[in-house]
Structures are given as structure tokens and as C-alpha cells.
Amino acid sequence: MKPISRREFVHTGCRALIVGFSLRSGVLPAIVSTKPVNPEELDSWLSIGRDGKVTVYTGRIDMGTGIETAFGQIIADELDVPFERVKIVMGDTELTPDQGKSTASSNIGQGAPPLRIAAAEARRALLKMAADRFRVSVEDLDVADGIVRVRKASSKRISYGELIGGRRFRTRLDQKVDGGLSQPVASRGLRLKAPGELRLVGTSVPRVDVPAKVTASFRYVHNVRVPSMLHGRVIRPPRIGSSLVSVDESSVSGVPGFVKVVRKGNFLGVVAEREEHAIAAARVLKLDWTGGRTLPDYPDLYDAVRDSKLIKTDVVTNSGNVDSALAGAAKVFQSTYTYPVQLHGMLGPSCAVADVRDGRATIWSGSQWIQGDRRNLAGMLGIPLDSVRLIWVEASGSYGRLGCDDAAADAALLSQAIGRPVRVQWMRHDEHGWEPMSPAMTMDIRAGVDADGRITAFEFQQWSQSHSRGESGNFVAWRLAGGNPDWERLSGGAYPPSYEFPNTRVSGHFVEELFRSIYLRAPGRIQDNFAIESFLDEIAAIQQTDPVEFRREYLKDAMALQVLNAAVQKAGWQSRPSPRPNTGQSVMSGRGMSFGEHGPEKRAAIVADVDVDRPSGRVRVSRIVIATACGRIINPQGLRHQIQGAVLQGISRTLFEAVKFDRSHVTSLDWRSYPVLTFADVPDIETVLVDQPGVEPSGAGELATVPVAAALCNAIFDATGVRLRQLPFTPERVKSAL
Amino acid sequence: MKVPLRVNGRVATIDIDPATPLLYALRNDLKLDGPKFGCGLGQCGACTVIAGGKAIRSCVTPVSAIGTKEIVTLEGLGTLKRPHPIQQAFIDEQAAQCGYCINGVILTAKTFLDENPQPTDQQIRRALTGILCRCGTHLEIIRAIKRAAQHRATV
Numbered sequence A: 001m002k003p004i005s006r007r008e009f010v011h012t013g014c015r016a017l018i019v020g021f022s023l024r025s026g027v028l029p030a031i032v033s034t035k036p037v038n039p040e041e042l043d044s045w046l047s048i049g050r051d052g053k054v055t056v057y058t059g060r061i062d063m064g065t066g067i068e069t070a071f072g073q074i075i076a077d078e079l080d081v082p083f084e085r086v087k088i089v090m091g092d093t094e095l096t097p098d099q100g101k102s103t104a105s106s107n108i109g110q111g112a113p114p115l116r117i118a119a120a121e122a123r124r125a126l127l128k129m130a131a132d133r134f135r136v137s138v139e140d141l142d143v144a145d146g147i148v149r150v151r152k153a154s155s156k157r158i159s160y161g162e163l164i165g166g167r168r169f170r171t172r173l174d175q176k177v178d179g180g181l182s183q184p185v186a187s188r189g190l191r192l193k194a195p196g197e198l199r200l201v202g203t204s205v206p207r208v209d210v211p212a213k214v215t216a217s218f219r220y221v222h223n224v225r226v227p228s229m230l231h232g233r234v235i236r237p238p239r240i241g242s243s244l245v246s247v248d249e250s251s252v253s254g255v256p257g258f259v260k261v262v263r264k265g266n267f268l269g270v271v272a273e274r275e276e277h278a279i280a281a282a283r284v285l286k287l288d289w290t291g292g293r294t295l296p297d298y299p300d301l302y303d304a305v306r307d308s309k310l311i312k313t314d315v316v317t318n319s320g321n322v323d324s325a326l327a328g329a330a331k332v333f334q335s336t337y338t339y340p341v342q343l344h345g346m347l348g349p350s351c352a353v354a355d356v357r358d359g360r361a362t363i364w365s366g367s368q369w370i371q372g373d374r375r376n377l378a379g380m381l382g383i384p385l386d387s388v389r390l391i392w393v394e395a396s397g398s399y400g401r402l403g404c405d406d407a408a409a410d411a412a413l414l415s416q417a418i419g420r421p422v423r424v425q426w427m428r429h430d431e432h433g434w435e436p437m438s439p440a441m442t443m444d445i446r447a448g449v450d451a452d453g454r455i456t457a458f459e460f461q462q463w464s465q466s467h468s469r470g471e472s473g474n475f476v477a478w479r480l481a482g483g484n485p486d487w488e489r490l491s492g493g494a495y496p497p498s499y500e501f502p503n504t505r506v507s508g509h510f511v512e513e514l515f516r517s518i519y520l521r522a523p524g525r526i527q528d529n530f531a532i533e534s535f536l537d538e539i540a541a542i543q544q545t546d547p548v549e550f551r552r553e554y555l556k557d558a559m560a561l562q563v564l565n566a567a568v569q570k571a572g573w574q575s576r577p578s579p580r581p582n583t584g585q586s587v588m589s590g591r592g593m594s595f596g597e598h599g600p601e602k603r604a605a606i607v608a609d610v611d612v613d614r615p616s617g618r619v620r621v622s623r624i625v626i627a628t629a630c631g632r633i634i635n636p637q638g639l640r641h642q643i644q645g646a647v648l649q650g651i652s653r654t655l656f657e658a659v660k661f662d663r664s665h666v667t668s669l670d671w672r673s674y675p676v677l678t679f680a681d682v683p684d685i686e687t688v689l690v691d692q693p694g695v696e697p698s699g700a701g702e703l704a705t706v707p708v709a710a711a712l713c714n715a716i717f718d719a720t721g722v723r724l725r726q727l728p729f730t731p732e733r734v735k736s737a738l
Numbered sequence B: 001m002k003v004p005l006r007v008n009g010r011v012a013t014i015d016i017d018p019a020t021p022l023l024y025a026l027r028n029d030l031k032l033d034g035p036k037f038g039c040g041l042g043q044c045g046a047c048t049v050i051a052g053g054k055a056i057r058s059c060v061t062p063v064s065a066i067g068t069k070e071i072v073t074l075e076g077l078g079t080l081k082r083p084h085p086i087q088q089a090f091i092d093e094q095a096a097q098c099g100y101c102i103n104g105v106i107l108t109a110k111t112f113l114d115e116n117p118q119p120t121d122q123q124i125r126r127a128l129t130g131i132l133c134r135c136g137t138h139l140e141i142i143r144a145i146k147r148a149a150q151h152r153a154t155v
Helices: A006-012 A067-079 A107-134 A160-164 A210-214 A275-284 A298-307 A322-327 A370-381 A404-418 A428-434 A476-481 A525-542 A547-554 A558-571 A636-655 A708-720 A731-737 B022-029 B085-092 B102-115 B121-127 B138-154
Strands: A016-018 A031-034 A046-048 A054-058 A086-090 A141-144 A147-150 A153-159 A174-178 A181-185 A230-234 A243-248 A258-264 A267-272 A286-290 A310-319 A331-339 A351-357 A360-365 A388-392 A422-425 A441-449 A455-465 A503-511 A587-597 A603-613 A619-629 A684-690 B002-007 B010-015 B048-051 B054-057 B070-072
Touching: A046 A107, A046 A160, A054 A067, A054 A107, A067 A086, A067 A107, A107 A141, A107 A147, A107 A153, A107 A160, A107 A181, A147 A160, A153 A160, A210 B085, A210 B102, A230 A275, A230 A404, A243 A258, A258 A275, A258 A404, A267 A275, A267 A404, A267 A476, A275 B022, A298 A441, A298 A455, A322 A441, A322 A455, A322 A503, A331 A525, A351 A404, A360 A370, A360 A404, A370 A388, A370 A404, A370 A476, A404 A422, A404 A476, A441 A525, A455 A525, A525 A547, A525 A587, A525 A636, A525 A708, A547 A558, A547 A587, A558 A587, A558 A603, A558 A619, A558 A684, A587 A708, A603 A708, A619 A636, A619 A708, A636 A684, A636 A708, A636 B138, B002 B022, B010 B022, B022 B048, B048 B102, B054 B102, B085 B102, B085 B138, B102 B121, B102 B138, B121 B138
Parallel strands: A054 A086, A230 A422, A360 A388, A455 A503, A619 A684, B002 B070
Antiparallel strands: A016 A031, A046 A054, A141 A147, A147 A153, A174 A181, A230 A267, A243 A286, A258 A267, A310 A503, A331 A441, A351 A360, A351 A422, A441 A455, A587 A603, A603 A619, B002 B010, B048 B054, B048 B070
């Protein structure tokens, strides 16, 4: 990009922008160019250099799921340029348009369309420029690999770089407001390519980030270094809600390179020149805390959730008359299922670097919502929004949203107090003890059947706190410092079942917060699915019906049936009721299945084979077959890897994971007290990708994890005849149930 | 105090308390970002480096315990332009999602393959049991290590 002249800057009225800096070499940002970020202008989304290289700017970010590569495929196809020529700049409030949150598996479904439209608009503008240049009509032109040719005069050709290189398009885009965000839409006469015209979409283009990741040349947020940067660590209260009475600063005076204790209300951090000294200071600092909340007795967790103060009940489905249908039923079945508190547990603890001084703030964070964080950090710091810049740098995976935003707030408060850049990384006990968790849920289901055993009434009730309690300014730091907005969005509640019953009522009861929470991969859906899909298996077993045939009775959606059938066919499912007759052997084998959805176009079905070791209670998953449909497939290999990852994390959550606590605090503070799946526990996974070329693409990161728990639960029942209704299925729990 | 460390074929002298975990010396003094902080407890493997031919956890190994041992980090194995065959196998199998665990996976695989050139699936799983991966990249990783073993057998 060319340097801006003062004249151009004044004339365009654009904000000056900062690009081309290298964090690796520690060079500070320098102003080298301008570009707009408002979504109405094509130049906000895309620029083409003289060398023909395309730079695309997106507010969406890649959490290690291959989104950067998938975006590149979509853009290169629409623009007719080679894949290698597209560079994507992600997540920088000074450079990228506001595209909301990179959450809810929506990067492909909602994040990509504006980029695709920008690419198509750019292609149309370039063709028009070429037509004017050659004095022909656009219809007389061909374009391939970023070169426009006059069809009947092969010597007349010009590259995109020659047509626009380094200059602006100055094209306005049509807009619609979608979810509070202004998003570009295809303007009149703009034709997006039909599925049959796509070359890269649908192929397994290798991921652009993998080579750097395996050779230690990838830049994670943990690797961000800026000049004069100090190291900070946070110290959290011994209980939620404890008040800090006093700090004995002399207790850390002997720590070498110690800089400062930062206290703001109950927020507390230490800053030192070197990282190990910040860690040492956090460890030895003498503190006096008082008060704080008493947690429920761990065994009473689910009663405590049910008895918590009710915030709101959402009745999401109420068809027919469930009460009278239950009253008139020949038989009523009912069960209660519970799902524990779980962690995202990112492998690299939350980390951020903040430089807050002279009334300005620059924050490097793995945040999945840079614009929201920018607003909230500005509020917390008391700095005007325009003076806060959020720069996303990839963190350590994401399975929902994690502590990235919290670490940003920690670093920002420490840096503001010191007046120098501060890097904060949480220790493992900070991450396990204070990350925003997936809340506990308890779920009641009742079903009434008629004399023929057909379900006539279905009632599902779920009690849970909202999954959004850590969002939008509810950073740990701001809560502790005081004055946070305590924003509340009720999310992750009850979802309607995939099945059609004559009378159905589904209710979600949102209750008061126990632990701070945020979305963890398929929030609400994964818990609901565990309960509903296990419960259907219970009824099928009582009626001595094959679980697949039983589901087909009530599953009316053609796509759902196609996915279900694809999974059972691949698995070689033999029709018979569960459980399998007891063979008297110490290792009992079983199979189970489950069907799940994630949004209107996403479906998955799983068949699981398990071995249950009677003496130890240990469950081993030997094989998983999963079929999925999530619209047009952008990158089959990337999709398959996402699905495998989601299944394996689902197995981990089902067999191993539960946050434990005593009356004071979380006691699952490391990987021993919060075990997760290891390489020894990994089964073979066979995936069936049901492609739907005519259906707009959507993400599968959450979808594939939804039906895992119930499939394992049903397989354990098939193997043992024992129904487990509480996760996780640890050896102790299984053994005591057998 | 001044401590010499042999890292990736060079000798670097750093001014550090020898009780400091090696991880911080590598990351902050030598700017080697391959080894990563995961738990600080030796439980997850993200901080793995090779020291004297053995895969060790640098987050719980003090600098003083290294002595004259040669340390190899992920940077020392190969580069973006010239990846080590094991790294190439990981690229070929697309065996990384977030990639935070991959440092520990590859360096553990390197020492494991040095001693077990033709491992079975089960041996690979056992060798990696102490390495945590949270994204669920396990199957791609196992395939990558098998591919690396096959490559070794053919050259």
C-alpha cells in the first residue's frame, strides 16, 4: 500500500490506519496507509496491490478451525484469483469492519457472505474498468487468475494489479441490518457464482496456518512482545465475592525486579520485570481477605440449581395440550438428567498484552468479539472508544468463548496503573478456577404414551443459569474492581426436540448464577440432547423396539432422516432392541446411537460402540460413526477434522469432565483434578459428510459434539442394561451403577 | 548469574537465577516460542523440549538441571522453508488445529521415533498419553507420526 499524502487524508476523511508492523521484531506500529472500516464501502473489505495481491479485511477470526483458509477459498473463487494471492487480515478494530462475534459456528454461515459479496463486487468493478479500457462490453471479457482478457482478441489482456493496483474502488455496497450489524448484500445485478462454477470451494485446500504452527513460526497471542513490556500476574480471591482487607506489600519487596502491586477494589495483580518474578510475587504476596459466598455442598449441586432464584422461564414450544395428554395417557414415563459444570480448558491459559497510557489503549487479545471488547474495555478504563484499539492474535483454541477477554481486562488494568505495556498470562489454577464455565443443568422429561405405545405427550423442562454471564463487560477484573455493567443475556436454554409429537411443551428455567459462565461448544443443545436422546432410548428399550426404528416414527424431516440413515448404514446397524443379552463376561460391549441438530440446517447422527469393563467400571469407546449435513462443504478435509475434534471433545466431556468444588471454591485446579481425554482414549472415527451443494454453507464445530453424550449413554445401556443419567460416566460412577 | 545454555546448535549465555524454570529462559531470554506455557506443572506437555536426547518438561526443569546438555526446541528441528520430515508429515496430514499442543507432540514423537522407528498405533498412543490436546487433533497426529515413521523407513 502506498503512503498517504496529507491531502488524500484530509479529502477522504478517513481515519489513519496502522499496518505493516512486526511484533516479532518488536517494532512499534507506524502509520503507513489509510483505509475505511465502515461496511458500506468496498474498500473497507478488500484491496488489490500493484502486484495483484488481494488483501481482505474481516472482523471474524480463526480459532484454529481453518476459517482463514476457508475464507480464502470462497474469496478466490468469487474474485477469480489464485488462492495463494489472497491474504486475510482478521480482527483489528482499526483495520477490519465490525462483523460481530466469531461464535456459534457462524463464521462460515454469517462471517463469509459479506466477504463473498465484496469479492463479487470487486470483480464486477474490475471487469467494468477493463471493458472501458478496451472499449468493449463486459460480456466480451473473460477473467481467470486475476487477468482479464478480451475473448476475441487474445492480445488484449490486463491484470487486476494493472487495473486497480494500490488505488481505491470507491464503490458503495448495498446494506442490510442483520443482528444489529450493518452487512453488505448483493446489489442489483450482482451475480454470485453458482455452485457449479466454484473451483476451490469443495476441495481440501491445505490450511495456511499449519506449516507455521508445526515449525514454531506461528504468532500466538502468548508470543506478543512489545518494547518496555512488563509481566503481570493476577491474584484472585479465595472465594467468589470475598473482599480484600489488606495487602502487605513488604512481603514481595525481596522479589527481584518487582515493580508494583496493583489494587483496584478487589482486583489484584502484581507486575515485575521478568515473568518468573511476577509468578513468584503472586505466590508470596501476603493478603487478608474476608467474606465471600458459600457454595452448595457438591453432592447437592443439582438441587441447588433447581432451587436457585428463578430469573425467567422461557416456554420455547407449546403445541397441543400437554397436561391433558399426559393425564389421558395409558402410561407416563419420566426421568431426570443432570449435566455438570465443565471447563473450556484451553491448553494455553488466557493471555493478553495491553499498552494503556496517555489516554490511549492498544490491546492484543485472542478475543472472539473485538468490537464488543473494545466497547467494554473503553468503559472499564474510562477512555473514549476511539482511543481504544483491539488487535486479535490467535490464542489457544476455542470451544465457545474463553478467558481471552478476561485476560485483556487484567492486562489493561495493570498497564493503566503502571503506564507501561503489561503482558498477563493466567496460571493453570487461574484458568481452571476462574475461566467462564459451562453451567450445571438439571433436566426433567415426561412422556405419555397411548395404548399402542405411541408417544402422545412430551414435556421437557431444564433448569440452568444463562450461558452468557461472563460476556459484555462481566470480565473477572471489572467485576472485582467494581462497576461492571452486570449485563445479562439469557442464552443456552431449552431447545425444541427434533421429533414431532402431538403435544409438546419445552421450557427453560433460567436461574441465578453459581459460577460465571460463557458459551461452551453447543451451549444448551449438548445438555438437552443428552437428556432427550437418552430418554427416547429408555422408552424404546421398555417397548423392546430398535432405537433407530423408534426414532424414525417421530423424525419427520427428510434431511434428518437422510443423515440418520447415512450413519446407521455406514455403521452396519443391526435392528434389535437394547440392551444386548448379558453374556456374563467381564468386558461388556454395546452400541448406541443419537441424533442431534445445531440450527435449522445442521444435522448429525452418531453410532457409538463401547466396551465397559465390569471390574473397574471403565468405559472405552472403540468406534464412532458420524454422519453430518451442514450445507455446501467448503473444505472436506477441514470439515472432517472439525468433526473429529468435536466428537473427541464430546467423548472427553461425557466420560471424564466435571468441575468439582468445596464450600469455598473450585477444587478442580489442574489436569489431575480435571482429567480430560488422552491419546489412549481415542477411538477410530468414521465420518460421512452429506454434501448439500444447493444449501448455503454453515459451520460444524458445534454440531458434531451435540449427539455424543447420548450415543455413549445409550451404548453403555446396551452393553450393561444400566441407565446412567448423570455425566460424566467415570469409572467410579459406572462401577457403582453396575 | 551468567549461565551458558546449548540450544539448537548454539551456545547462549543468559543472566538468570539458575532455579528459574528453563521455559522462561527459552521464551523470554532467547525468544524461542516453540515451547509453551500450558500448566507449569508438567501435566500437559506444551512446554516440551529435547535435552540430551530426552523429551523433558521445561516448565518444571530448572535451568540449573540442564548443565551442558544440548537443548533442541521445535525451532531447532526444522524451519518453515526446510521443515524436518516429522514436521513435513504433520503438514501433509494437516495435523494441527489451534496447534498449541503441537510443540510437545512433535518433540515427543521425535525422541519416541528415534527409539521406536517402526511403531504400532498402540505404541504411538502410549507414547503420547502424557501430552494433552484439547482440540481433538489426536487422529491426525497419530497418522502424521505413522507417516513420519514410514518416511524414515524409505530414506
